[in-house]
Amino acid sequence: MDELIKAAQTARERAYVPYSEFKVGAAVVAGGEVFTGCNIENASYGLAMCAERVAIFKAVAAGHLRLDALAVIGDTTAPISPCGACRQVMAEFFAADAPVLLGNLAGEQTKTTVAALLPGAFTKGDMQK
Ligand SMILES: O=c1ccn([C@H]2C[C@H](O)[C@@H](CO)O2)c(=O)[nH]1
Ligand SMILES: [Zn+2]
DSSP, rough: OHHHHHHHHHTTOBOOOOOOOOOOEEEETTTTTEEEEEOBBOSSGOOOOHHHHHHHHHHHTTTSSBBBBEEEEEESSOOOOHHHHHHHHHHHHTTOOOOEEEEEEEEEEEEEEEHSTTTTOGGGGGGOO
């Protein structure tokens, strides 16, 4: 898991954040491979994309529909807290008990799960046909 936080930290350096100046990095494990992401902002502020979703969507675009683990890192006082949109996207592609490692540059880490980050997530199984 330390390796995954390291991968996220390296990806964080590539964040494109001229507006917030808040760099975030993420790394996903899927099929034994690591997919990394950084946050990418836009002059139209609302179009900013979080590091977590960049990493998740890269893994999905490479053909992985079931992702195994996620690490996220930011320069926060406590380990970073993913936004609601990213939590919902995590619920789509990770098992409820999949490990999520949250960290900061001070070296603090919290290990949690997708279900703990979004209890009662709306998922495919909630739709009756
Ligand atoms: O978990 C988080 C929280 C924030 N951000 C990004 C979005 C935006 O670019 C900047 C400030 O919100 O940080 C992420 O990438 N991941
Ligand atoms: Zn987010």
